Amino acid sequence: MRKLFKFVFLLPFWCLLCFSQSLQADETDSLKNLLTESHNIEQRIGILSRLSTEYLNLFPDSALYFANRGIQLSKNIDNDKYLGELLGIVGDVMVVKDSLDQAAKVYLQALDIFKKNGDFFNEAGILTVMGNIYIVKGENSQAMEYYLEALKVSEEYKIEQRLPYLYMNIGSTQYAIGNIEKAQEFYTKSLEGFKKVNDSVNIGRNYANLGLIYSDLDEHKIANDYILKSLEIFISIDAYADIATNYQSLALNSYNNHDYDQAIEFLQTSLEYIDKIDFNYAGPRMDKEARTRARLGEVYLRKGEIRKAYTYLPEAYFLGKKGGLPNIISNSANNLSLLFEKQGRLDSALFYYRIYKITSESLINEDNIKKLANLNAQYKYDQLMKDEDAKRKAEHEAQERENLYYIVAITVLLLLLILLVLLLLLWRSRLQRVELKQINLKNELELRNKELTTHVLYQLKKNEFILNISKKLGTALSKLKPENKKVIENVIRELDMDSGDDVWKEFEVRFQQVHHNFYKKLGQDFPDITSNELRLCGFLKLNMNTKDISAITYQSVNSIDVARSRLRQKFGLNKDANLIAFLSQY
Numbered sequence: 001m002r003k004l005f006k007f008v009f010l011l012p013f014w015c016l017l018c019f020s021q022s023l024q025a026d027e028t029d030s031l032k033n034l035l036t037e038s039h040n041i042e043q044r045i046g047i048l049s050r051l052s053t054e055y056l057n058l059f060p061d062s063a064l065y066f067a068n069r070g071i072q073l074s075k076n077i078d079n080d081k082y083l084g085e086l087l088g089i090v091g092d093v094m095v096v097k098d099s100l101d102q103a104a105k106v107y108l109q110a111l112d113i114f115k116k117n118g119d120f121f122n123e124a125g126i127l128t129v130m131g132n133i134y135i136v137k138g139e140n141s142q143a144m145e146y147y148l149e150a151l152k153v154s155e156e157y158k159i160e161q162r163l164p165y166l167y168m169n170i171g172s173t174q175y176a177i178g179n180i181e182k183a184q185e186f187y188t189k190s191l192e193g194f195k196k197v198n199d200s201v202n203i204g205r206n207y208a209n210l211g212l213i214y215s216d217l218d219e220h221k222i223a224n225d226y227i228l229k230s231l232e233i234f235i236s237i238d239a240y241a242d243i244a245t246n247y248q249s250l251a252l253n254s255y256n257n258h259d260y261d262q263a264i265e266f267l268q269t270s271l272e273y274i275d276k277i278d279f280n281y282a283g284p285r286m287d288k289e290a291r292t293r294a295r296l297g298e299v300y301l302r303k304g305e306i307r308k309a310y311t312y313l314p315e316a317y318f319l320g321k322k323g324g325l326p327n328i329i330s331n332s333a334n335n336l337s338l339l340f341e342k343q344g345r346l347d348s349a350l351f352y353y354r355i356y357k358i359t360s361e362s363l364i365n366e367d368n369i370k371k372l373a374n375l376n377a378q379y380k381y382d383q384l385m386k387d388e389d390a391k392r393k394a395e396h397e398a399q400e401r402e403n404l405y406y407i408v409a410i411t412v413l414l415l416l417l418i419l420l421v422l423l424l425l426l427w428r429s430r431l432q433r434v435e436l437k438q439i440n441l442k443n444e445l446e447l448r449n450k451e452l453t454t455h456v457l458y459q460l461k462k463n464e465f466i467l468n469i470s471k472k473l474g475t476a477l478s479k480l481k482p483e484n485k486k487v488i489e490n491v492i493r494e495l496d497m498d499s500g501d502d503v504w505k506e507f508e509v510r511f512q513q514v515h516h517n518f519y520k521k522l523g524q525d526f527p528d529i530t531s532n533e534l535r536l537c538g539f540l541k542l543n544m545n546t547k548d549i550s551a552i553t554y555q556s557v558n559s560i561d562v563a564r565s566r567l568r569q570k571f572g573l574n575k576d577a578n579l580i581a582f583l584s585q586y
Contacts, residue, residue: 028054030558041077043569045070049082052089064093084113084122091129098286098323104133120157124150128162131169136287138327140176147173164193168206175212184213201242204233208246215253223253241285244273248292260299267296290319290328298335309339330359448514453542455510463552511538521586526570533570536563541583 028051035047048070055063067089074083087110094103107126114123127150134143147170154162171186191206211227214220227249234242251266270292277285297313300306313336320328333356340349470492477488512519518541519534529537539549546564550557568579 034562041073042079042081045073045079045082045086048073049085049089052086056089056092060093060096063089067093080113080117084110084117084119087113088122088126095133100133100137104130107133120153121159121162124153124157124159124162124166127153128165128169131173135169135172135176138176140173144170144173161197164190164197164199164202167193168202168209171209175209180213180216184210187213200233201237201239204230204239204242207233208242208249211249211253215249215256218256220253220257224250227253240273240276241288244270244277244288244292247273248288248295251295255295255299260303263299264296267292267299271296286319286323287325287328290316290323290325293319294328294332294335297332301335301339306339306342309335313339326359326363330356330363333359449542452510452514453544455506459507459552507538508535511542515541518586529570533563533567536560536567537583540564540580541586543580 031047031051031054035044035051038044038047048066052063052065052067052070055066067086070082070086071090074080074086087106091103091106091110094100094106107130111123111126111130114120114126127146131143131146131150134140134146147166150162151166151170153159154166167186167190171183171190174180174186175183187206187209191203191210194202194206207226207230211223211225211230214223214226227246231243231246231250234246247266247270251263251270254260254263254266271289274285274289274292277288293312294316297309297311297316300309300312313332316328317332317336320326320332333352337349337351337353337356340346340352473488473492477485477492480488515538518538522529522534522537535553536549539552546557546560549555550560553560555563564579568575568577571579571582573579573582
């Protein structure tokens with residue numbers, strides 16, 4: 001019966017493709033407005049990708065709608081820049097909807113895109129998610145193949161952040177095929193990796209996984225300690241799905257220790273938390289409820305409480321049929337047969353016993369096939385480890401040879417250095433003078449930059465002061481006598497005009513005194529750049545933040561962000577490139 005719980009920690013993450021949490025309503029509205037205003041198809045695809053990402057956790061159907069729009073546009077213009085991400089989001093929605101087969105098909109399409117584009121990080125992520133899907137489906141050998149491929153990509157391209165996830169998933173696969181020792185080894189490696197980055201969620205999952213290991217080893221106290229550590233973490237963040245799974249594990253540990261009353265209490269608590277799971281849970285949930293109800297029915301039957309057992313076993317049976325969970329169907333049918341036999345209802349007992357026999361025999365046949373596949377997967381894994389060991393050994397030997405070459409080379413270089421030292425001494429004085437001049441120039445440039453920034457900030461404060469006066473005068477305008485209004489209106493107009501033009505003229509003069517060729521070089525490289533964009537580049541060159549730029553230009557923060565985005569497009573920068581670092585080259 002322990003096999004009923006062997007998949008409970010096999011979904012460490014489903015959304016691996018750098019998908020973020022949802023924005024506030026005003027941010028999504030801003031994206032929708034930008035989508036309406038934009039006429040650039042590639043930009044529209046990017047906005048649709050962002051919208052689908054932001055809606056994924058809150059409104060999966062909306063995420064699916066925006067993702068499909070982006071996919072269609074990408075295909076229309078034969079542009080796959082965002083196609084992999086969009087397909088990944090569709091796969092995530094399918095997972096949330098418990099459509100694992102459909103999710104797998106879409107993820108494989110995304111995988112082809114990432115491979116084609118050389119996006120190794122997301123390639124490893126998709127491979128890992130595919131492994132997760134096959135683990136949930138009970139196809140461990142297929143899952144192991146995906147995990148091993150993901151491990152190979154992650155190690156080859158130094159994707160260190162993927163490794164703890166893969167260790168945890170490989171540990172889960174080893175646990176699923178009954179290799180407890182290997183599972184414990186990989187869970188421990190995964191735990192160490194997540195502790196290094198202080199990932200509390202996955203630390204909690206590994207604690208829970210190790211709890212199951214020790215429960216199987218009949219180390220019930222150690223098992224409880226690990227599971228309670230996990231439970232403490234997940235309760236603190238209201239992770240209902242993980243809390244429910246923890247209580248299932250505590251119940252299993254109590255059941256294995258023949259403490260049936262405690263097991264019932266834990267299982268009832270697990271059901272309470274399963275009811276709290278909402279659509280934000282990125283994984284299938286039906287099997288959690290089915291397994292919990294099946295275990296409750298079994299425990300009550302073991303205690304002889306027939307009526308209570310009958311409350312849970314039929315529900316578990318029908319959930320198993322609905323979710324296509326043959327283990328649940330077999331277990332529930334067997335227990336229902338025993339229940340009806342105790343009640344003397346032999347026809348019903350025989351009916352469910354036949355279902356149990358058919359299903360269990362099918363499972364045995366499948367298990368035999370899976371054992372062969374698992375042996376093959378294990379062989380592939382062992383072979384991969386041997387190849388990696390041989391590779392490391394060869395690299396070590398190559399490193400030793402390289403070290404020897406270095407020693408010889410360094411010896412020769414030392415002799416040459418002794419010969420060159422006299423010449424270097426002759427140049428030393430000259431170099432010192434050059435370096436001193438460079439230091440002075442650098443210090444002078446830094447001082448001018450500071451003065452210029454201070455001046456701009458001073459002008460900013462002055463402008464704010466003038467604007468405040470203007471606003472106050474505007475507020476008081478309605479209370480003045482008619483003959484005074486015109487005078488005050490002229491004062492307000494002069495203040496508004498004065499707060500802008502002189503500032504710009506003085507800024508341009510001072511800026512070009514410090515950075516002589518900045519505007520000229522930008523204009524040569526980007527002939528279509530506007531004067532306003534050049535001015536924004538100047539502010540960014542001074543490392544001013546968006547809020548200060550907004551204040552001194554009288555534009556909204558959102559307008560500045562849009563202007564920065566347009567600059568990035570004009571400069572041909574991708575979303576990962578740093579705009580200020582780019583401008584520092586000029």
